[in-house]
Amino acid sequence: MKIIVNDTAVECKEGELLIDVLINNGIEIPHFCYHQDLGPDGNCRMCMVEIKGEKRPQIACDTFVKENLEVSTKSNRINAVKRSILEFELLNHPVDCPICDQAGECKLQDYYMDYGLYESRLSTAKTKKGKHIDLGSNVMLDQERCVLCMRCVRFTSEITKTGELGVMGRGDHAKIGVAPNRKLNNSYAMNVVELCPVGALTSKDFRFRQRVWFLDSAKSICHGCSRGCNIHIDYNETKYASEKVYRFRSRRNKKINLSFLCDFGRLSYQELNEPFEAISWDAQTVIESLKADKKVALVSPSLSMQQLQAVKEFSENHAIALFSLAYTDENFGDDWLKTKDISANFAGVQDRHISTSQEEFEKSLNNASLVLNFDHKFLKDKAFADKEVIHFSTSSCEHGSVYAIANFAHESGTLINCDGIWQDFYATKYPCEAPRLIELLETLR
Numbered sequence: 001m002k003i004i005v006n007d008t009a010v011e012c013k014e015g016e017l018l019i020d021v022l023i024n025n026g027i028e029i030p031h032f033c034y035h036q037d038l039g040p041d042g043n044c045r046m047c048m049v050e051i052k053g054e055k056r057p058q059i060a061c062d063t064f065v066k067e068n069l070e071v072s073t074k075s076n077r078i079n080a081v082k083r084s085i086l087e088f089e090l091l092n093h094p095v096d097c098p099i100c101d102q103a104g105e106c107k108l109q110d111y112y113m114d115y116g117l118y119e120s121r122l123s124t125a126k127t128k129k130g131k132h133i134d135l136g137s138n139v140m141l142d143q144e145r146c147v148l149c150m151r152c153v154r155f156t157s158e159i160t161k162t163g164e165l166g167v168m169g170r171g172d173h174a175k176i177g178v179a180p181n182r183k184l185n186n187s188y189a190m191n192v193v194e195l196c197p198v199g200a201l202t203s204k205d206f207r208f209r210q211r212v213w214f215l216d217s218a219k220s221i222c223h224g225c226s227r228g229c230n231i232h233i234d235y236n237e238t239k240y241a242s243e244k245v246y247r248f249r250s251r252r253n254k255k256i257n258l259s260f261l262c263d264f265g266r267l268s269y270q271e272l273n274e275p276f277e278a279i280s281w282d283a284q285t286v287i288e289s290l291k292a293d294k295k296v297a298l299v300s301p302s303l304s305m306q307q308l309q310a311v312k313e314f315s316e317n318h319a320i321a322l323f324s325l326a327y328t329d330e331n332f333g334d335d336w337l338k339t340k341d342i343s344a345n346f347a348g349v350q351d352r353h354i355s356t357s358q359e360e361f362e363k364s365l366n367n368a369s370l371v372l373n374f375d376h377k378f379l380k381d382k383a384f385a386d387k388e389v390i391h392f393s394t395s396s397c398e399h400g401s402v403y404a405i406a407n408f409a410h411e412s413g414t415l416i417n418c419d420g421i422w423q424d425f426y427a428t429k430y431p432c433e434a435p436r437l438i439e440l441l442e443t444l445r
Contacts, residue, residue, distance in 0.1 A: 003069040012065050019047055019060035022073065029073055030082060030111045032089075032149040032197050034061040037258040038158070044149055046111070048081045049073050057081055082115040090120070092127045092172060094144045102199030104212040108147060109198075127172040135164075136183030137263065138190055138204040143175040146200035152176060152192040159260070162186045176200065187334065190263045194250060203247070205267060210236060210246045219251060220425040221415050223302050223344040223408055224265035227337050228417030229257035233269070233409055235428050243430040245269045245409055255421060262338050271407075276396035278404035281435065283443045286403075289370055289388055290444070295320040296364040297372035298379055299354065301327060301343035303437070304413025304425075308345070308352045310438045311374050317445070321368070323361040324349040325378055339418050344408075347416035373397070374437070375405065392437055404434035411436060 002009045005027055012021040020036065022029040032044035040061035047060040052070035057078060060071075072078065089108060097103050129143035153165045153176065164184045168177050178184060184192075193203045215234040222229040230251035237243040248269045250261045297320045299311045308324075315322040326346045333340035349356060365371065373379040373391045380397040389400030394407040410432035414424050 001065075001067050003065050003067075003071065005071045006073060014066060016065050017061060018049070018063040018065050018069075018071065021065055022060060027073060029060055030107070030115065031061065032107060032147050033151065035151055035195060035259070036252070037260070038151060038154050038195070041150055041154065044147065045085055046082060048078055048085075050075055050078055079115055082111070083118060086112055086116040087118060087121070089147050090116075091122055092129075092144065094126070096145075100145065100199040101202045101207050102145075102196075106199055107197040129173075129175050130177075133177070134204070135178055135201075136185050136189070138267075139184055139193055140202045140204050140207060141176065142200055142202070143177070145198050146176050147198055148174060148176070149197060151195040151197070152201060155192055155195055156184075156186070159191075160186045160188050164189075165192070187262050187264070187338065188260060188336075190266050191250075191260050194259070206247050215246060216429060217249075218409070218426050218428045220409065221344070221423055222248065222261065222265040222268065224262070224268045224342065225332065225339045226341040226343060226346060226418035227256065227339050228344065228415055228421065228423055229253075229261050229265055229337060230423070231261065231265075233428060235409070235430070237430045242433065243428065245272045245428075256417065256419075256423075257337055260337065264332075264338070271395070272409050274395060276393075276402075276404070278393070278402045278434075281403055281440065285401075286390060286444060289390060290318050292368075292370035292388070294364075294368045295370040295372065296361070296368040297322045297374060298361065298376040299324045299349075299374040300376045301325070301346040301349045302408075303345060303348075303375065304408070304411060304415060305345070305348045305352070305422075306413045307374075307411075307437050308348055308354065310441050312352055312354060314441045314444065320372065321355075321364045323355045323357070323364070325356060325358060325361065325376070327377065341418060345415045347418065347420060348414075351416060371400075373400070392440065394434075403440070405437045405440065406432040406434045410434075 001014055002011055010025050029047050031047040033041040042062050048057040049060050050072040051058050131142050133141040135141050156165045157163050164178050167174055169175055193201045214236050218233045220231050220233045222231050230253040232249040232251050234247045235243055235245045248266050250259050252259045297315050301324050327343040328340055329342050330340050332338055371387050371389045375393050383399040391397045391400050391402045392405050393402055410427050412427045416422050
């Protein structure tokens with residue numbers, strides 16, 4: 001069906017929340033407390049709209065669409081309402097935007113520029129609250145910046161069901177916090193930082209390390225386990241330093257991770273910045289080594305479909321027995337996003353019909369004189385006295401010849417997650433010092 005928004009027809013389904021219809025159609029609707037993966041709460045009142053036939057403005061997060069609904073999101077009356085709400089939110093706010101880590105991503109800042117633009121009428125001293133409070137799990141709290149949207153409280157009570165956060169006090173003294181002698185402590189705690197629409201909750205890991213307007217972003221997939229959570233890789237290359245990844249942010253995918261990430265996956269960006277020593281690429285040396293009679297290769301189950309196919313074709317052309325073994329951790333998985341299969345593309349290995357037999361691999365390994373490792377963790381620290389070992393690796397290896405290859409932040413490709421969903425990911429735009437695996441294999445044909 002269709003409804004009318006700002007004199008324009010918009011398609012939707014009967015019974016949808018009005019705020020969802022507006023967001024999904026790219027129509028600006030200010031909001032603090034509402035989140036598409038937490039649902040409505042109705043406490044901030046910022047999503048007020050005018051509805052034809054209604055005497056008073058209504059909140060869009062508690063209005064269901066129906067046939068012939070006529071809505072106005074922009075009018076002098078609505079703008080005055082939003083201005084009043086913003087004035088209330090900013091009464092005791094410290095207005096420390098220049099030193100706030102959320103500057104550039106703060107909705108309070110954005111909405112003030114869009115709807116506020118007033119001078120403060122407060123004649124009394126502002127109420128002081130706690131600052132730089134360490135809640136645990138890499139989360140810092142500045143209570144003075146909080147708009148009491150309750151997103152963080154609802155996340156810990158309704159999503160993780162751990163209930164660490166709550167509202168304490170009343171009126172001007174109401175504030176978010178944890179119970180005495182408790183800490184924020186769950187595997188998904190850092191999601192509250194991303195859920196916070198202002199600078200009240202910040203990441204201790206990212207805090208004061210980079211201004212967000214300097215960061216570029218690439219759409220990628222978390223390689224921490226087989227769930228395949230969608231992420232943004234935020235990175236920057238400065239004038240006097242090479243590219244550095246500063247954080248992973250969740251990228252909404254309703255079929256997989258919604259808007260959330262586990263803390264392990266969120267912090268796994270650090271591996272992409274680790275330097276390691278490798279030897280200069282020498283195709284002729286590798287070609288000479290490939291003349292060995294018996295050869296075996298182990299390929300990482302976290303490589304992309306394109307890389308797996310290239311390794312498979314290379315192995316077939318050079319009579320190399322190819323295997324891949326899954327990464328498993330029984331203690332890592334849970335009943336939500338984390339899986340015990342901590343490889344990113346083991347389903348892709350099976351799709352390419354690459355052998356996953358541990359027994360067959362061990363047998364081939366014992367008989368081989370040349371061992372090739374395509375970034376598999378199993379061989380990185382393993383020493384062989386009677387075998388030549390060549391690593392094509394994204395990280396340090398203790399033994400053998402190590403040739404550096406680009407990590408997944410510098411690659412574009414496809415992964416298959418644990419539910420059989422094919423997903424593409426994309427490389428950052430800055431060039432990588434290490435060559436790409438597929439390009440190296442092309443030189444060995």
